[in-house]
Amino acid sequence: MNELVISSAASLGAAVAAGQVSAEEVTRAHLDQITEAEPQVNAFLHVATEEALAQARAVDARRAAGEQLGPLAGVPLALKDVLTWTKAPTTCGSKMLEGWVPPYDATVTRRLVDAGIVIVGKTNLDEFAMGSSTENSAYGSTRNPWDTDRVPGGSGGGSAAALAAFEAPLAIGTDTGGSIRQPASVTGTVGIKPTYGGVSRYGLVAMASSLDQVGPCARSVLDAALLHEVIAGHDPMDSTSIDQPVPAVVDAARHADVSGMRIGVVRELGGAGYAPGVERRFREAVELLTRLGADVVEVSCPTFGHALPAYYLIQPSECSSNLARFDAMRYGLRVGDDGTTSAEEVMARTREAGFGDEVKRRIILGTYALSSGYYDAYYGSAQKVRTLIIEDFNRAWADCDVLVSPTTPTTAFRIGERTDDPVAMYQADLCTLPASLAGNAAASFPVGLAPEDGLPVGLQVMAPPLADDRLYRVGGALEAALAEEWGGPLWRQLPELEGVA
Helix, strand or coil: CCHHHHCCHHHHHHHHHCCCCCHHHHHHHHHHHHHHHHHHHCCEEEECHHHHHHHHHHHHHHHHCCCCCCCCCCCEEEEECCECCCCCCCCCCCHHHCCCCCCCCCHHHHHHHHCCCEEEEEECCCHHHCCCCCCCCCCCCCCECCECCECCCCCCHHHHHHHHCCCCCEEEEEECCCCCHHHHHHHCCEEEECCCCCECCCCECCCCCCCCEEEEEECCHHHHHHHHHHHECCCCCCCCCCCCCCCCHHHHHHCCCCCCCEEEEECCCCCCCCCHHHHHHHHHHHHHHHHCCCEEEEECCHHHHHHHHHHHHHHHHHHHHHHHHCCCCCCCCCCCCCCCCCHHHHHHHHHHHHCCHHHHHHHHHHHHHHCCCCCHHHHHHHHHHHHHHHHHHHHHHCCCCEEEEECCCCCCCECCCCCCCHHHHHHHHCCCHHHHHHCCEEEEEEEEECCCCCCEEEEEEEECCCCHHHHHHHHHHHHHHHHHHHCCCHHHHCCCCCCCC
C-alpha cells in the first residue's frame, strides 16, 4: 500500500507545506486507493476525481507562489452526502434526491475548500441519515473494512469506512443520535460530535433540527482536532450557531494530559446486553486512565435509561416535519405527473417511490406523535424526559470533568442481522443518545479489539457544552498510551482488503 495513504493528515499537510510532496501526488494516491477499495467497501456515492485534482493543483500553485498554507492544505477528505457542495450531487442516500446538484455550498464545505482541504467525494449513508448500519441507503450497503460481512455503523458508515479503508485520512460526518460516534467505534476510528451549535448546520439537509450536528472524523486524535478547528465557529447563516470562541481543541490534542481530571463512569451504560469483549476493553481503558493520573468515580444518571424511547419520539417528529418539503413540487423526484393526476396524487406517488422503508416508518411515527390528541402524551412527554436527562448531566458535571461509557453495546454486527428488527437496530445507539438529547460534546476513541471476534471497540467520552477540548485531552492521552502498548495505532492492525494492494 502506498505510504501516502496510511500517513496521518497532520504529516501529509506538513509535507505538502514544506514542498516534500505535492498535493496532487497525495490526492492521486488516495484516488487510486478508492479505485482499489470501492468494490469491497462501497463507501462513496460519488468520487469527484477531476474536481479533487483541480483542488490539489490549486493548493500546489498557492505553495509555489509562496503562500503560507494551513495545516491541512492538500489533504484529502471524504464528505458525507448530506452536506451541500456545488461540485457534486447531494442525494442523502435517497432516490428522492438522485442526481440533484445543489446551487450553494454548505458553510462547512466552504470552510474546507477555503482551508485547501481536497474533497475527493461524497460518502454513503443511511437514507436521510436514518439508521445505524448504512444498510438503509438506496445505493447499497457500505461494508466494514475490518470484516466486509459486517456493517460499518450508521448513519455515517461511509465516512467511517473510507477512513478505515485508507481512502481518505479525513472525513466529515453528522451526528443526530450517534451517527458519527457509533461508526467510529465499530471501525476503530475517531469520531467527534461537537457541542450542538458549535459547527454550522447551514447547508446540512435537515433531519432532526434540534439534534443534528456536523463533526470531524479521522484516524487520529490530532487529525480530528485540526479538522474540528477548520469547520467550527460562529455562522450568521445558522440561527442555532453559538457565537463563542472555538475551544482550544488542537492544543488539547497536542498536550493531552488527564492527570487531575475527574472522570465519571456512567453506571447505567453497561451490564446486561453489552458484549463481554466491549465491557472488557472499556474496563481496561478506564484502568489506563486511572494509571495516567485521572480520578475515576462511578456516576448514576437514572434517566439515561429513558433516552432511547424519548429520542425515537423526538427525532421522528422532527424528521416528519423536515421531510414534508420533499413534495414533488419544488425539487427532487417527481412521479406520475402525466397531466391527468392531481397534485396530491403526484405527491403521494413521489413519496412512495422516493422514500425507503425506514424513512417511511419514522415519518409515520413522527406524524402520529405530533397529531392532535397525542402530542402531549408522546412528543410532549418525550421533551420532558429530555429535560430530565439534561438535569442528570448537570448534576454529573458538578462532580466530574467528563463522563465515559462504551460507545456502543456490541461490536459491528453482520450485514442483514438486524434489518428485520428495527428495535434491535435502534439499540445500537443506547449509549450515544443521552449526549445528543442534551446537546453536549461527545466523542468515540478506539480502545482495542474485542477478544471474541477481533473487531474494534470504542470508548465514549462526554463533556459539558463548549468543553470540547476535554474530549481531546482524554482521547489524546489514551491514544498515546495505547499506541505505546500496541506498538503503533490500532488502524495499523487492519487486515488487508482482498484484492487491495
